[in-house]
Amino acid sequence: MAVHKPPRGRRGIGGAMTKRILVVEDNDLNRKLFCDVLQASGFAVEPVADGAVAIERAKAFFPNLVIMDIQLQDISGLDLIAGLKSDSQLCDIPVLAVTAYAGKGDEERIREVGAEGYLAKPVSITPFMNAVRGLLAGNANSAPIPLHA
């Protein structure tokens, strides 16, 4: 795959800067749902099904936000978040973790590795988009915390 420069400065319809979102999710239906919803809101999305290439794709796409599934096939999303956060090029990109498990310990582990936002699956559209917009606006502290106990 050819390495391309991050498409900084690309302008979307209406002249607004198009924000790029990397969607790392191994479930086909969830990945398509996230991407469809984000595209419908005007974001440029890069879907990644295979967690093993997530870091490399992040370096090529240089997203404004990463959506990270925690339960991936051969790698934990927690390890990928830690990898992003330890990379000098990628560490400032906010990460929204999504996980099927909503235990208190899970949320703490997700926070510990440096994710700025966290949503429990099943993810509803409105809280998802609120989290996305909040993180893109730099409001890590206002990013939503688990929807259910």
Ligand code: MN
């Ligand atoms: Mn998964």
